[in-house]
Amino acid sequence: MSNTTASATDIVAAALHAGILAPSPHNTQPWEFRVHGETIEVLLDDTRVLGYCDPDAREATLACGAAVLNMRMTIAEQGRECVVEPLPDRARPLLLATVAVGGQRHPTPEEQRLASAVERRHTNRRPYLDREIPVAVRHALTEAAGAEGARLVLLDQAQRFDEFVALLRHADHLQQQDPRFLAELREWTHDGERSDGVPKAAGGPRAVDGGLLALRDFGGDVATEREFERRPLVAVLTTRGDTRLDMLRAGQAMQRVLLSATAAGLNASFLSQPIEVDSVRGRLRELLGGHEHPQTVLRLGYGYPSAATPRRPVEEVTREGPP
Numbered sequence: 001m002s003n004t005t006a007s008a009t010d011i012v013a014a015a016l017h018a019g020i021l022a023p024s025p026h027n028t029q030p031w032e033f034r035v036h037g038e039t040i041e042v043l044l045d046d047t048r049v050l051g052y053c054d055p056d057a058r059e060a061t062l063a064c065g066a067a068v069l070n071m072r073m074t075i076a077e078q079g080r081e082c083v084v085e086p087l088p089d090r091a092r093p094l095l096l097a098t099v100a101v102g103g104q105r106h107p108t109p110e111e112q113r114l115a116s117a118v119e120r121r122h123t124n125r126r127p128y129l130d131r132e133i134p135v136a137v138r139h140a141l142t143e144a145a146g147a148e149g150a151r152l153v154l155l156d157q158a159q160r161f162d163e164f165v166a167l168l169r170h171a172d173h174l175q176q177q178d179p180r181f182l183a184e185l186r187e188w189t190h191d192g193e194r195s196d197g198v199p200k201a202a203g204g205p206r207a208v209d210g211g212l213l214a215l216r217d218f219g220g221d222v223a224t225e226r227e228f229e230r231r232p233l234v235a236v237l238t239t240r241g242d243t244r245l246d247m248l249r250a251g252q253a254m255q256r257v258l259l260s261a262t263a264a265g266l267n268a269s270f271l272s273q274p275i276e277v278d279s280v281r282g283r284l285r286e287l288l289g290g291h292e293h294p295q296t297v298l299r300l301g302y303g304y305p306s307a308a309t310p311r312r313p314v315e316e317v318t319r320e321g322p323p
């Protein structure tokens with residue numbers, strides 16, 4: 001075990017630190033943690049849900065699910081059992097999960113690999129290299145989603161990919177024409193002076209001729225245009241159902257995919273426009289066969305490392321004591 005002497009207090013502290021490193025839409029960090037003893041409650045902070053582009057709190061719930069996965073891997077890596085109870089109390093709908101530190105056990109190599117990727121994972125919106133992702137790595141990514149009860153559909157067939165690109169561009173166009181979407185995006189974009197929201201510097205450069213994929217424009221590097229990769233790997237994460245439990249599961253699966261990608265030397269960014277525009281999400285579902293529910297869309301590839309974005313400190317998002 002990596003750390004048999006770590007106290008439960010230290011392990012809870014490590015888990016909380018891992019929790020705040022999860023990705024979240026517009027870096028809203030829509031979580032609140034409550035600690036009692038060796039149990040962490042993970043709550044949705046509904047004051048931080050993007051009211052316009054995430055009205056069902058899908059993306060916020062995914063973000064909280066990602067925080068849960070980070071905590072799970074960190075607790076496991078510290079040589080402890082981790083017991084998660086999703087949606088444990090119907091009377092407290094904002095309580096998404098409890099994460100409890102259990103007895104001693106050996107971490108698996110996989111848990112160690114994923115835990116060590118938590119700090120290194122960052123959204124990378126810059127161009128990637130035109131380097132093929134080996135089949136074994138693609139397989140590992142789909143396995144990661146499967147391990148959490150979700151499915152990662154790789155859009156590696158030309159026709160499906162082209163149809164997806166058309167949907168992405170359509171959704172992006174609708175958002176770019178929508179003053180309420182743009183106002184919300186502006187509210188969460190800044191020059192780097194805040195501990196939440198997206199610093200303009202974290203936005204990628206504009207693509208020459210708009211590029212193949214429509215990447216979200218955070219208004220950063222507007223002066224330069226860059227060539228992006230010619231054949232990006234795009235993957236849609238889906239679940240069988242579309243309940244809050246499915247979204248929580250999807251968040252853990254998303255994060256497991258992202259950590260697996262990081263551990264394999266890959267970068268990732270998100271293409272959420274077709275998820276956020278309801279009518280387009282329905283068409284994306286049809287494109288994938290109509291049986292499963294798209295939860296998030298990722299772009300994956302090799303590239304140069306990107307920087308971390310700020311986080312609100314653990315003390316700001318955590319309360320001690322019983323609910």
Ligand SMILES: Cc1cc2nc3c(=O)[nH]c(=O)nc-3n(C[C@H](O)[C@H](O)[C@H](O)COP(=O)(O)O)c2cc1C
Nearest residue numbers: 023024025026027059062122123216270271272309
């Ligand atoms: C569910 C979800 C959807 C997201 N959608 C987008 C997106 O469409 N475009 C984008 O550039 N970033 C997107 N992001 C990435 C966040 O902006 C990013 O996680 C946040 O700024 C924190 O940065 P980090 O991931 O580097 O830690 C999304 C993140 C999550 C969890």
